[in-house]
Amino acid sequence: MSPSGSMPWRIVSTLSITHLISYGTLFYAFALLIDPMERDLGWSKTALTAAYSLALISSAFFAMPVGRLIDQGYGRAVMTGGSVLAALLLVVWAYTDSYPVFVLIWLGLGAATSALFYEAGFAVLALNLGLLARRGITIITLVAGFASTVFIPLLHVLIDRYGWRDTLLAMAALNIGICAVLHATGIPAAPARPKHTGESRSVAPSTSNPRRVLAKPAFWLFVITSVLQGIISIGIPVHLIPILLERGFSIEAAVAAYTVIGPAQVAARFLTGFGERAMSLRGIGVLTMAMSALGFLLLPFISAGSWLIFVFAGLYGASNGMLTIVRALLPPELFGREDYGAIQGMIAMPVRITMAVAPFAFGALWAWWGSYDAVIVLCLGMAVCSLIAFMLNLALAKEP
Template sequence: MSEPEVRAPARQRGQRIMAEGRAEKAWRKRPSTILWMLSLGQLISWGLVYYTFPLFVVPMTQELGWSRSGMFGALSAGLMVAGLCSIPVGAWIDRGHGRKLMTGGSLAAAALMLLWAHIDSLPLFYAMWIGLGACQAVLLYEPAFAVITRVYGPRYKQAILLMTFLGGLASTFGIPFTQFLVERVGWRASLEVLAAINVAVALMHWLFVPGPQEKPVPIGEAKPPVDGAAKKSPLAAAIRVPAFWGLVVAFAGYGLAFSAMSFHLIPLLDDRGVPIGVVMAIIALIGPMQVVGRVLLMVGQRHITTIQLGAGIYFAFPIAMAMLAMGISDVYGLILFAIIYGVANGLITILRGMAVPEFIGPEGYGVVSGALTMPTNIMRAAGPVIASLAWAAFGGYTPVLWGLAAIMLIAAMGFAAAAMLSKRPA
């Protein structure tokens, strides 16, 4: 062994379990196979279930006569439901039910997209998106992170890095592919194709996601209960850790600012007279910059702690917001904004996956991560509405942007508090 037993008992135990598993299990149950298949599932689920919504807005409004605000209200309702479902989803995954949840989520997403393809009622559209929000709660990063930590144990960081790297290409894959379908066969037939692809994803989840009979690899040593004290559930123990509430502030603040920027960046730049070609180029640059950030972290991960990663992210976000608030509209300034914002946005997904075991503890990763995801998704659902109300109240986007920069500063203070209050080394 390269390390003494006393320095890494959990790591060595995890490696021993995985080595035994490789010898005894079929290839589809090996950790590396599970990781690649889950990462492919993230690429498809993010690309086709999450990112494609805006592509259907214009053709649907033209055919059905619905307002854009009415359609985006359905999206917000779905995001709200995704947040509310996150805690029970995490708890179920901690009990080993990731296979059933993710398979069922993909099948339900397929059925709902098939319903979407034949929809002509706005109330039914809202009901359908509430269902898709529940599907997102069991398909996207947080449940996938919870599954993969059960497989990789103390090596979860490298696994999350690979998963988010592939997932970062979701918009690059999903948006052009879906736009191609919409232009060739129309929006209704396109949704039928997407539904069929989600059935294939469901099969992949059923074949490769471990079931409850698979023994999880421990992330680290759990703290023994105090003599005479009843053992608390992982979530009950986590909410008593001050660092948990620091992370709530950090991630919820990000969720609000991110969603506000996602839905208002295009009208903001349009208000400033930026040519539409430049606007589309800036939007297109943000996605690849997320991947660049993740690649840089993969290269330098051994030299960067979780605290250093978070400090860089929460330093970058307020700067990006302040740049827009100061009125930049030239091409080079906007490119610099896209680089800073895109890299930070790509890295915060990884930070969310790493912070729970490092700042709070290794027990109950799924349910604790779900508890952090719930306020994040609720703020993500509220962000576009809050930004719209602020824009109407102040008569422009500049005060809104300064407000978002202030929110990200508060989020940064939340992360700093979590880092300082955590008793676990980063």
Template sequence: MTLPPPRDVARWLWTWRQIILLGILTCGAYGLVLYGFGIIAGPIQEDEGWSSAAVNAAFMGSYLLGAAASLVSGRVLDALGPRPVLWTGLIVGTVFLMAASYSENIWLFIVFWTIGGAVTIAGLFYNVTMPIAARLFPKRQTAAMTVLVTTGGFSSVIFMPLTGLFTDEFGWRWAVRILLVVAAAISLPAVLSVRRLPPIPPPEPSSAPAIGSQAGRHGFGGVQEALRSREVQIMLAMVIASSFGLGAMLNHFVPASTAAGMSITAAGALTGLRGLLSIPGRALIGPMASLLGLRPALGVGYAVILLGTLALLAAGPIYWIYLSAIIAGLVWGQTMPLQGLIASDVFGLRRLGTLMALQTAMGNVALAIGPFAAGVLLGLVDDNYQPVLVAIAGVNALTLALLLLMVRTHRQPLKQLAASLLASRTAPQKRKSGAP
């Protein structure tokens, strides 16, 4: 295997420097708020004597409030650009999360963590960095998203072991403080680098949509106009179903695996393997999208996720659990970026930040409700995971069905475009043949 010349590597790094920095920023943002919290939740309960429900209320609160705050950050991103959004997410999020690490009262901890996590989610998560990447490289969005999410995919691989190490050595409070400093330090270059976005070229009055969506490349004029689009409605329903199933499986994979006979140590190791496998999975986004197209590539991902759920449902032999974890790792990391690319296609660029924020808000609410709903169902069936996994598989199948429906809806503008082009070409010939 021949390595590329250093000059080509340097040119590639320079071309994608802003996207790489945005990926590093995203890596730091997700590191503590999403992945690290699952590590420190247990030590918080043990050290402070707070209940599991109270501690996890801070996590759920941050996601629910973050969903609402994302609607604001999306509008600000479209109107004022990335700087106010990124600076607010970095400074305000860090200050409130730092305050949570000093809280001796459970209610103060919940309030500070909820606000800090919500501002971080609204200002630094993919709902912000994906639209920025799409605006920076409007003609190379697939490549930009691949670089972004592959870089950001190292978040769980880096921050989960770091969180465990710092918590064991210094306790959960100092672990949070150290990780906040690390996250802020690696996020700052992106905040300083991405100052403004290139203007969106106005649509040409005589041209049809370039990408076949109902919006065209320029995009919808407003949120209400977008929400009247059938394609947008199906897209949002698909993201809600996908996030619901993802949240349920993420939180219940380990207990479902132990219920099938696997030790909790092995199940935890599989969770780490799943995070590691997401990195090569994300790197395959570009080749899959080029080979199959965006929607077929996402359809393959949804179908494989359904297969992974069925594999866990069939678990008696332990290898079914391993198969489920491997499938999840390779595919789950692809679905959100592909959803983002399709969203850019469907929404257009003009209101992409606002509409992507709306999509993310709906997805985050579903992501938070999914584990709770699965837990309620588990209690109703006497802690039997078989019906729960059947329900999750049903949600996976619904997600795939909604994608197929969206593909069918997406083809209608293409058919209309083809008909109009055919009519415009045949009209002059008819006039010419009918002339005296």
């Protein structure tokens, strides 16, 4: 598609809606289902969250093959199949009383989410939109950024009125009745492959190989940056309120600070996506890492009750929001536009594995140290190291 072409709103609106539903039902819903499942089934929170963490690990191992299939033009089949699989597993979950089956369900949901979450949607956009992918990715993240705002209160009402099992059936209906249908009708079919005529044989065959990036130091620096920021992005939301309570903030102040994160993410994504003329993507990346480091440098000096906690929340949320855009759009600049989906999958694998253990690791560090001070220092160290790795990455990218 020409960079001067108009935005193909059909695919962008399709993926915006399906990402909103997928994240709402397959990511945010779990937090609301823990307590009623614990009461009804007698399974501990540790057992429940362990199964959830396995889904992140499962999704890591499916990330590259899913990306490769999308690169080959099978985005419609991959994302439609992911929604159907998610719906079926949610139905099985609604009727199960067996913990081993519950674990298997989440291993399967990990495979489904690898075909439904951002990396897959971004790969479909990159294949179909070309240079317009940046604007499309921004729109999707803006819409999906409201997944918790829409689905947390909606699912809370459903669970309270109908119970968690019927809520799971409603979630399944959304995945198959809306997401699967939209994926099947709104994503273009696989492009026709050229026939091997005598003329075409004279053209050198494609030497595309996503593993070529494994030999590039810049790739590993980008992975390091993504892993460190991924640990922060998944570990801190779980522990932020306990951190603030330990530092003397009231529960009301802690919750108020937490609510700043979401709007800051959305605002930063909007400015990042539509302000490309003001700052290059590489400059936005540097700003992203610097804001993360600045936030954790500020946090230890914020006294209980200080309004500066909202500054920290804003810096943290904005950095997270911008990071989504940077991770989606910078790899093509650094590593080429070929094999976008597979390369994103290769980056996602270590990121998701480390994200799976981050909440437990932060909790273990708190228990060992006796306070959250060690967690704050660790996050500051990771934020600074991610900034350094990113700067080295850009320096290497300038080399011939």
